[in-house]
Amino acid sequence: MSDFSQDNAAIFSQLTRFGHQEVVFCNDEDTGLRAIIAIHDTTLGPALGGTRMWQYKSEAEALQDVLRLSRTMTLKAAISGLNLGGGQAVIIGDSRGHKTEAMMRRFGRFIQNLNGSFITAEDLGTNLRDMEFIRMETSFVTGVPESIGGSGDPAPVTARGVFMGIKACVREMFGSDDLAGRSVAVQGVGHVGENLVRMLREENARVYVSDINDERPGRVAKRYGAEAISNNALFDIEFDVYAPCAFGATVNTDTIRKMKCAIIAGSANNQLADEKKHGKMLLDKGIIYAPDYLINAGGMINCYSEIAGYNKKRTMQLTENIYEATRSVLRKSREEHIPANEAADIIALKRISDIKKIKGSYICGK
Numbered sequence: 001m002s003d004f005s006q007d008n009a010a011i012f013s014q015l016t017r018f019g020h021q022e023v024v025f026c027n028d029e030d031t032g033l034r035a036i037i038a039i040h041d042t043t044l045g046p047a048l049g050g051t052r053m054w055q056y057k058s059e060a061e062a063l064q065d066v067l068r069l070s071r072t073m074t075l076k077a078a079i080s081g082l083n084l085g086g087g088q089a090v091i092i093g094d095s096r097g098h099k100t101e102a103m104m105r106r107f108g109r110f111i112q113n114l115n116g117s118f119i120t121a122e123d124l125g126t127n128l129r130d131m132e133f134i135r136m137e138t139s140f141v142t143g144v145p146e147s148i149g150g151s152g153d154p155a156p157v158t159a160r161g162v163f164m165g166i167k168a169c170v171r172e173m174f175g176s177d178d179l180a181g182r183s184v185a186v187q188g189v190g191h192v193g194e195n196l197v198r199m200l201r202e203e204n205a206r207v208y209v210s211d212i213n214d215e216r217p218g219r220v221a222k223r224y225g226a227e228a229i230s231n232n233a234l235f236d237i238e239f240d241v242y243a244p245c246a247f248g249a250t251v252n253t254d255t256i257r258k259m260k261c262a263i264i265a266g267s268a269n270n271q272l273a274d275e276k277k278h279g280k281m282l283l284d285k286g287i288i289y290a291p292d293y294l295i296n297a298g299g300m301i302n303c304y305s306e307i308a309g310y311n312k313k314r315t316m317q318l319t320e321n322i323y324e325a326t327r328s329v330l331r332k333s334r335e336e337h338i339p340a341n342e343a344a345d346i347i348a349l350k351r352i353s354d355i356k357k358i359k360g361s362y363i364c365g366k
């Protein structure tokens with residue numbers, strides 16, 4: 001991968017290719033801060049996106065990550081009916097060694113300079129404490145602790161959205177969204193996965209759980225009446241729904257060949273190793289896929305509510321809408337015989353282009 005700093009033209013061609021509006025490079029010698037903020041699209045509202053701190057192998061890799069993630073946030077907001085755009089920030093460095101209060105607050109000042117076109121939240125390598133530091137310098141941060149007026153842990157809300165997505169898929173496949181007796185394998189029983197297991201068991205689904213952490217599956221299985229299985233056995237067992245809730249790219253050529261499930265619906269980001277290729281493979285194999293950014297939007301919805309003045313009831317209503325949104329995507333996929341991830345992209349991009357026209361005519365009419 002070439003270093004982007006040696007090839008400026010490549011940056012602009014990438015921005016054009018993915019339709020990014022603005023990219024800000026933040027450099028501060030005193031604190032050692034090196035960060036990139038990407039604002040993908042603000043047609044629907046301010047760009048919301050997490051701040052990820054990661055030891056990237058190269059600057060090019062950091063840029064690629066921030067561009068990809070910010071675009072997904074645009075699609076997620078659009079398909080969820082939120083008045084938000086998509087953005088993302090990455091801080092280059094080791095979150096365990098390089099992070100300081102001063103660095104986070106300096107980063108907060110960069111966000112402040114964007115005057116509200118970018119609002120951030122926690123992501124991999126950052127935590128609620130970091131958000132508190134950022135908030136000392138700017139109000140354009142969300143997902144802060146409940147103790148200081150925020151919406152708190154988004155995982156239960158994310159799990160609720162995934163649960164609604166699973167129900168919509170089950171209805172598409174079996175004609176009813178009743179989960180009693182349906183079998184679901186939840187891979188990764190962390191914050192989201194465990195909440196999901198609880199909800200599934202409340203509807204009497206048969207639940208299998210696996211995790212790379214040896215202790216968790218047994219504990220979660222015992223608590224909710226699920227069955228612990230080994231990570232390696234995941235695709236040897238037949239079940240109705242595979243719910244990836246651990247990490248990305250678990251849906252790839254190798255695993256699709258082994259899969260005996262009817263549905264894939266989980267919280268992990270970027271589940272398809274290759275969007276185009278694996279979306280098509282799933283369609284051809286007759287496996288229903290709930291696009292990840294659609295059904296894991298609960299966390300974003302939680303942040304959206306916080307920006308508007310947090311209201312738990314409204315947050316849950318918006319999250320329940322994931323059921324109908326998933327149904328629309330699956331219907332389009334079935335009627336047009338296109339992969340579900342492609343159907344989701346089309347619906348999300350159409351909402352943005354429709355609203356862009358309205359905004360245009362509003363300005364003309366002034």
Ligand SMILES: NC(=O)c1ccc[n+]([C@@H]2O[C@H](COP(=O)([O-])OP(=O)(O)OC[C@H]3O[C@@H](n4cnc5c(N)ncnc54)[C@H](O)[C@@H]3O)[C@@H](O)[C@H]2O)c1
Pocket residue numbers: 154155158187188189190191192193210211212213216231245246247248267268269296297298299
């Ligand atoms: N937390 C949210 O609100 C939210 C929102 C949107 C998307 N997501 C995505 O959902 C997924 C789960 O999020 P979370 O907050 O529950 O994270 P988490 O870290 O709390 O849980 C992840 C779990 O997956 C397990 N795991 C890690 N690698 C594994 C492997 N190779 N095989 C099996 N299990 C493995 C971990 O041991 C852990 O128990 C992540 O991909 C995250 O990006 C989370």
